[in-house]
Amino acid sequence: MASCRIVDLLYAAVPLRPFRDLLIRTHVEKCARCQARLASRSEAEALFVKPADLGTTEELGRKFALRAGKERPGAAAKSAPFPRRWEWAAGAAALLLTAAASFWLLRGLGPEGRGPGFVEPADRFEINHISVGGAPAQAYVYRPQDSDMIIVWAEKSPG
Amino acid sequence: MDEKDIIAACLKDEPGASQRLVEAYGPLVLAVAVNILGNREDAEDVFQETFLRVFRNLARYDPGRSFKTWLLAITYRRALDMIRRKGRFSRFVVRAGAAAQAAPAARPEPVAADPPPLPSHLLSRLSPKERTALCLWANEGYAAADIAEVLRCSAATARVHLFNARRKIKLLLEKAHGVLQNS
Numbered sequence: 426m427a428s429c430r431i432v433d434l435l436y437a438a439v440p441l442r443p444f445r446d447l448l449i450r451t452h453v454e455k456c457a458r459c460q461a462r463l464a465s466r467s468e469a470e471a472l473f474v475k476p477a478d479l480g481t482t483e484e485l486g487r488k489f490a491l492r493a494g495k496e497r498p499g500a501a502a503k504s505a506p507f508p509r510r511w512e513w514a515a516g517a518a519a520l521l522l523t524a525a526a527s528f529w530l531l532r533g534l535g536p537e538g539r540g541p542g543f544v545e546p547a548d549r550f551e552i553n554h555i556s557v558g559g560a561p562a563q564a565y566v567y568r569p570q571d572s573d574m575i576i577v578w579a580e581k582s583p584g
Numbered sequence: 585m586d587e588k589d590i591i592a593a594c595l596k597d598e599p600g601a602s603q604r605l606v607e608a609y610g611p612l613v614l615a616v617a618v619n620i621l622g623n624r625e626d627a628e629d630v631f632q633e634t635f636l637r638v639f640r641n642l643a644r645y646d647p648g649r650s651f652k653t654w655l656l657a658i659t660y661r662r663a664l665d666m667i668r669r670k671g672r673f674s675r676f677v678v679r680a681g682a683a684a685q686a687a688p689a690a691r692p693e694p695v696a697a698d699p700p701p702l703p704s705h706l707l708s709r710l711s712p713k714e715r716t717a718l719c720l721w722a723n724e725g726y727a728a729a730d731i732a733e734v735l736r737c738s739a740a741t742a743r744v745h746l747f748n749a750r751r752k753i754k755l756l757l758e759k760a761h762g763v764l765q766n767s
Contacts, residue, residue, distance in 0.1 A: 442738075453747065462754060463747070463750035473718075474615050489632050493602070493635070
């Protein structure tokens with residue numbers, strides 16, 4: 426009786442199936458007290474429907490034959506590597522990735538697919554020659570992005 | 585004609601062979617499906633799906649294994665799929681706040697003189713695995729190793745499911761008996 430209680434406690438405390446299986450095989454299956462606390466085969470049988478209770482399945486068999494059509498039992502199944510819902514999920518994921526990659530790659534392009542560094546010919550700024558004190562100067566041209574302003578810095582060349 | 589002959593005939597696509605197979609094992613498949621699912625309508629769907637799958641995969645059946653166990657394993661998987669599908673649908677219906685009277689039934693329910701036999705409502709307190717394990721043990725006399733083949737788990741796991749099922753049912757029967765006695 427004490428061992429039954431210990432087994433009960435251990436069974437409840439340790440939710441590991443191999444351990445529980447060990448308790449069942451080593452104690453429960455051999456203990457009359459423990460067996461009395463389980464439903465017997467006849468008690469369990471009374472709860473279930475038996476094949477004989479359901480009558481004939483002829484009607485179901487006819488429906489199945491109609492549905493199966495010319496189902497060939499010997500043919501190998503067209504087994505897809507993944508179930509259909511995984512195919513849909515993979516396809517949707519691929520589309521999302523493609524959309525995200527396209528958005529990231531193309532986000533910098535302006536109209537007509539041109540990059541941010543492209544300048545229209547009409548907006549091009551040219552300086553052919555800058556001189557300071559009669560000598561060619563070092564010139565720096567700076568144009569802030571998205572602005573019509575151009576800053577030119579010129580300084581006398583050293584030497 | 586025994587089981588091996590019927591299967592061989594089905595593989596050779598002999599006329600009437602598939603019908604003989606369905607006649608031989610149909611009642612068993614239907615009974616197990618009803619016991620797992622608790623209602624005949626879903627069980628009939630599982631019946632159809634099981635035999636479709638059986639015929640599609642019959643070439644892969646290993647003659648070294650029990651055909652009945654292989655068949656019941658397919659039945660169990662189809663029944664689990666049905667439970668999952670219905671479970672998702674039931675949750676959706678509850679969330680949407682749908683009323684109990686949804687769309688009208690596609691076909692009118694026939695008025696049956698005798699209602700179809702159904703398993704005990706006590707079985708709804710068991711998980712599908714426990715219900716299956718108990719059904720196979722009680723109705724088919726399966727041991728843990730055979731139950732494990734159907735449930736596709738280890739014999740240890742099958743033994744635990746069976747133990748849990750038997751213990752729960754015993755408690756429920758004692759409670760029900762106690763209620764009857766008191767009333």
